[in-house]
Amino acid sequence: MRTRLGEPDENGRQRPEVVPGSEEIIAADAVVIAFGFQASPAPWFDSANIQVDERDRVTAPEHGQYAFQTSNEKIFAGGDMVRGSDLVVTAIYEGRQAAEGILDYLGV
Ligand SMILES: Cc1cc2nc3c(=O)[nH]c(=O)nc-3n(C[C@H](O)[C@H](O)[C@H](O)COP(=O)(O)OP(=O)(O)OC[C@H]3O[C@@H](n4cnc5c(N)ncnc54)[C@H](O)[C@@H]3O)c2cc1C
Structure with a gap:
């Protein structure tokens, strides 16, 4: 199939x-x-209450109450599944920030 560029996001x-x-x-x-x-x-996202956006990316804001927390308070996410296609260094950064978010959530 042929493709063309759509409207700007x-x-x-x-x-x-x-x-x-x-x-x-x-x-x-x-x-x-x-x-x-x-x-x-993943098929289990619905039953785990993990929200995704219109492009199927997991919603996990960096600057939410806890960094990279999803709509399921016990699940954190970063990297391509949250940002869309990006770079390895970005995924590593977000993994580290999500780990900080988990520590904050646990209060340790
Ligand atoms: C063809 C291609 C070329 C690229 N080239 C570059 C480049 O030159 N430089 C660069 O910086 N970036 C490049 N990227 C982007 C880079 O690979 C990604 O940004 C980065 O890998 C994202 O890391 P991530 O941990 O978010 O996801 P991923 O690397 O995709 O890791 C997700 C992991 O989760 C695993 N997984 C999935 N479901 C489950 C499950 N149910 N249970 C357990 N494990 C599961 C997967 O097998 C995978 O190993 C490229 C990407 C592609 C596709």
């Missing part, structure tokens, strides 16, 4: 969207599947 970034009706089937002997960059919420 709140940060002014345009994301690719599928051009309707552009799908075509190409014969192939082998297909290599590449990893994507989209969050994929």
